[in-house]
Amino acid sequence: MSEVTIAFLGATDTVTGSRFLISSGQSKILVDCGLFQGVKSVQKRNWDPFPVNAKEIDAVVLSHAHLDHSGYLPLLVKEGFHKEIYGTRYTNDITKIILRDSARLQMDDAKFAAKRGYSEHKNPQPLYNQDDAEKAIDHLRERAFRTRHQIAPDAFVTFYPSGHILGSSFVAVEVAGKSFLFTSDLGRNNHPLLSNPDLPPAQDFDVVITESTYGDRIHDTTPDAFAQEINDGIARGGAILIPAFAVDRTEVILMALKDLIEKKLIPEIPVYVDSPMALSALNLYREAITARSEEIRAGISDKYANQDPFDAGQLHQMQTTEESKSINDIDSAAIIISASGMATGGRVVHHLANMLPNPKNTVILVGYQAVGSRGRTLEDGAKTIKIHGQELYVNAHIAKVESFSVHADSDELITWLGNARKPKKAYVVHGEPEGQLTMKNRMEAELGWDVVIPKSNQVFEV
Numbered sequence: 001m002s003e004v005t006i007a008f009l010g011a012t013d014t015v016t017g018s019r020f021l022i023s024s025g026q027s028k029i030l031v032d033c034g035l036f037q038g039v040k041s042v043q044k045r046n047w048d049p050f051p052v053n054a055k056e057i058d059a060v061v062l063s064h065a066h067l068d069h070s071g072y073l074p075l076l077v078k079e080g081f082h083k084e085i086y087g088t089r090y091t092n093d094i095t096k097i098i099l100r101d102s103a104r105l106q107m108d109d110a111k112f113a114a115k116r117g118y119s120e121h122k123n124p125q126p127l128y129n130q131d132d133a134e135k136a137i138d139h140l141r142e143r144a145f146r147t148r149h150q151i152a153p154d155a156f157v158t159f160y161p162s163g164h165i166l167g168s169s170f171v172a173v174e175v176a177g178k179s180f181l182f183t184s185d186l187g188r189n190n191h192p193l194l195s196n197p198d199l200p201p202a203q204d205f206d207v208v209i210t211e212s213t214y215g216d217r218i219h220d221t222t223p224d225a226f227a228q229e230i231n232d233g234i235a236r237g238g239a240i241l242i243p244a245f246a247v248d249r250t251e252v253i254l255m256a257l258k259d260l261i262e263k264k265l266i267p268e269i270p271v272y273v274d275s276p277m278a279l280s281a282l283n284l285y286r287e288a289i290t291a292r293s294e295e296i297r298a299g300i301s302d303k304y305a306n307q308d309p310f311d312a313g314q315l316h317q318m319q320t321t322e323e324s325k326s327i328n329d330i331d332s333a334a335i336i337i338s339a340s341g342m343a344t345g346g347r348v349v350h351h352l353a354n355m356l357p358n359p360k361n362t363v364i365l366v367g368y369q370a371v372g373s374r375g376r377t378l379e380d381g382a383k384t385i386k387i388h389g390q391e392l393y394v395n396a397h398i399a400k401v402e403s404f405s406v407h408a409d410s411d412e413l414i415t416w417l418g419n420a421r422k423p424k425k426a427y428v429v430h431g432e433p434e435g436q437l438t439m440k441n442r443m444e445a446e447l448g449w450d451v452v453i454p455k456s457n458q459v460f461e462v
């Protein structure tokens with residue numbers, strides 16, 4: 001008899017730290033291996049020992065490259081994982097960029113904390129270093145979309161395009177005859193570059209695991225709001241800072257700006273992309289467009305055959321720290337796009353420290369801001385904010401534009417799930433409590449499914 005279980009090792013009561021372990025008598029398959037991000041108490045969980053022996057895991061399946069799905073890989077390898085990590089072509093390419101950047105950021109943060117002496121620790125250490133990231137990268141193996149691949153004696157995986165970021169997939173996993181469908185982060189049908197998410201495969205699943213990031217929200221799509229905020233920002237006479245996730249959001253924002261400038265809804269002003277990671281990702285997107293990747297929306301490769309989809313005329317790509325610092329001196333209208341998207345780290349934090357005290361400046365939040373992040377603090381209207389151990393006044397204008405989300409909202413998730421056959425059991429993860437509960441209620445009422453919200457480290461027999 002082979003008993004199959006699923007353990008929820010992360011992303012249970014939070015949107016971060018996605019890690020799900022499927023075990024049979026014969027093998028252990030880990031689906032995603034993400035970092036916890038956000039409030040300190042959540043981040044601290046990254047330092048907890050991994051709940052299962054990493055040496056015993058037979059394969060990792062990577063749904064997409066985002067840090068909250070891939071960022072724990074260097075630690076898993078450090079703890080003895082020695083097998084293969086499976087992802088699609090661009091998931092692997094972007095994961096390399098993200099893990100290298102993550103290692104560098106953590107080493108920088110540890111150094112900075114030591115210098116300023118504001119850490120609780122005498123000698124702050126990074127979670128992992130460049131070496132650990134490179135070792136994890138060595139384990140990445142590329143697998144094609146829409147093909148069933150064997151990953152262990154009794155385990156198979158199929159990746160399907162999910163339209164969330166380049167390379168992203170929702171994933172069907174079979175272990176010892178039991179079948180699982182992970183939505184991971186599901187995209188929408190309006191991405192300017194990526195094809196729509198595939199429909200769920202027409203087959204029976206024992207278990208469906210769905211995200212619920214926007215489980216209790218409906219996106220209102222008002223592209224005008226973005227143009228309005230930019231024009232207001234220009235009128236205020238200062239600079240406009242857009243914290244944006246380096247991968248995908250930066251691309252979507254740049255295309256929206258190009259579109260608004262071409263339609264003369266905003267004036268042509270300089271646009272600075274200030275994130276080395278975002279610049280590397282931009283090149284991968286350009287490559288995918290030129291290569292006519294199956295992930296790119298029909299017509300896009302032709303449309304941008306002879307022009308850069310991301311340059312509206314005055315695009316500045318800031319690679320070096322010196323270039324980044326030169327932005328501090330800009331005193332005319334300009335847009336600065338910098339990472340990280342929730343202002344938890346990266347160059348954007350320095351720009352916030354520089355810009356927030358001046359009421360002429362504008363900060364436009366364009367993505368999901370997790371509880372406890374600096375982005376969320378700003379979104380919630382804080383009058384002061386702590387950056388690098390210093391309390392700063394928030395005098396700049398703070399705006400929120402939601403139409404750029406690359407996550408399906410509540411209605412979109414229900415519609416997508418409604419195209420799948422009814423599973424024996426469904427689990428709602430990757431959301432905050434209200435989002436999870438709304439999704440559970442809707443799935444029960446509208447789809448007639450049997451739905452559970454798992455708790456951290458809970459294990460279920462399948």
Ligand SMILES: [Zn+2]
Pocket residue numbers: 064066164185
């Ligand atoms: Zn994601």
